[in-house]
Amino acid sequence: MIKVGLVGYGKAGQAVAQVLRADPRFELCWIARKSAQQAATLPETDIPIVSLGAADWGPWLDAHPVDALVDFSQAESLHAYGEALAQRQLMLVSAISAYSPEDLNYAHKLGESTRVMCSPNITVGINFLIMAGKLLRKIAPFADVEILEQHFREKPEVSGTARKIAQSLEVQDERITSLRLGGIVGHHEVIFGFPYQTVRLIHNSIERRAFGTGAAFALSQLAECEPGFYTFEDLMTRLVRRELLTGGVDVA
Numbered sequence: 001m002i003k004v005g006l007v008g009y010g011k012a013g014q015a016v017a018q019v020l021r022a023d024p025r026f027e028l029c030w031i032a033r034k035s036a037q038q039a040a041t042l043p044e045t046d047i048p049i050v051s052l053g054a055a056d057w058g059p060w061l062d063a064h065p066v067d068a069l070v071d072f073s074q075a076e077s078l079h080a081y082g083e084a085l086a087q088r089q090l091m092l093v094s095a096i097s098a099y100s101p102e103d104l105n106y107a108h109k110l111g112e113s114t115r116v117m118c119s120p121n122i123t124v125g126i127n128f129l130i131m132a133g134k135l136l137r138k139i140a141p142f143a144d145v146e147i148l149e150q151h152f153r154e155k156p157e158v159s160g161t162a163r164k165i166a167q168s169l170e171v172q173d174e175r176i177t178s179l180r181l182g183g184i185v186g187h188h189e190v191i192f193g194f195p196y197q198t199v200r201l202i203h204n205s206i207e208r209r210a211f212g213t214g215a216a217f218a219l220s221q222l223a224e225c226e227p228g229f230y231t232f233e234d235l236m237t238r239l240v241r242r243e244l245l246t247g248g249v250d251v252a
Contacts, residue, residue: 002026002091002219005066007081009033009049009072012095012211019212025220026179029066033061057084067091068222070215075103082106086113089227093218095122095211096162111229115222119232121161122214124187125203127232130168131240133190133201136197137169144193145171150179151186161188168233 004026006017013031020028031042031049040049052060062085068091071077075096085092094107097120107118121127137145147169148160164178165188186205191198214232221235 001226002068002223003029003066004219005029005061005064005069006031007069007071007077009032012208013072015071015208016212016215017047019216020070021045021047023216024204026216032060032062034077044133052080054080057081058087061085061088061090068111068219070219071096072211072215075099078103079106082110086110089114091219092223093122093215093222094118095215096120096156108229111227114223114227115230116228117218117222117230117235119218119231120164122218122232123203123205123210124208124214124217126161126205126238127214129188129190129201129203129238130165131236133165133169136192136199136201140192141193143199145169145175146191146193147171147176148179148189148191149176149187150181150184152184153180153182155180159186159188161186165190190208 002025004020006013006020006028009017009031014103017028017031020026022230030047032052033049041047042049050060057080069081071084071092071094073096075098078094078096091114092110094117097105098122099118104118107116110116120250147162147165149159151159158176158178162178163173166173166176169190185208189202190201218232218235218241221239222230
């Protein structure tokens with residue numbers, strides 16, 4: 001069983017906590033959030049919810065040891081706990097919507113000491129969509145590509161996931177169309193325009209608990225890896241390659 005500390009307790013963090021609590025492979029030991037508050041516990045459990053500053057991480061991890069951190073907070077949190085995490089060689093699954101080059105450089109450095117995975121979108125489906133899109137892009141580099149992303153009305157910026165898809169398929173951000181509508185958690189669609197046909201790859205996030213199943217997948221795969229920096233695609237490709245080589249998938 002992997003002992004986990006969860007960083008961030010917004011809407012996504014709350015959904016991830018539900019999934020990790022229900023999965024017998026993991027023990028959710030505590031939740032850290034940035035906002036100052038009195039000591040609390042997760043409803044109907046004895047799991048503590050605490051507020052930690054940068055200076056608090058080392059003592060807290062020594063007093064409440066875990067095997068891994070799962071981070072659904074803000075990029076600055078990475079720098080707050082990073083040194084303490086690397087010193088203790090804890091695994092890190094970081095799912096922050098936007099990383100700066102400085103953030104990614106820091107995460108790569110942490111990967112010199114331990115196992116680190118960073119991804120702006122941690123759902124299994126969206127990362128499979130990216131893998132499939134890259135394969136189709138290689139098969140048909142002449143095809144037109146458009147990306148459509150739809151999110152809830154309050155999301156102000158262009159989806160970091162859509163930008164990641166565009167980067168992966170080597171198309172310009174100008175090919176991204178954004179819509180903001182009530183009732184939508186997240187929708188990403190890649191449209192390939194061929195002569196005489198189109199191909200659409202579509203992913204819908206129905207509930208935020210999809211982030212939790214993605215975090216669980218990442219933790220289980222990362223536990224089998226050597227120290228280093230990984231993307232979600234790295235972990236998924238590693239699994240697909242293993243299945244193909246061992247005959248787990250029939251490609252005849």
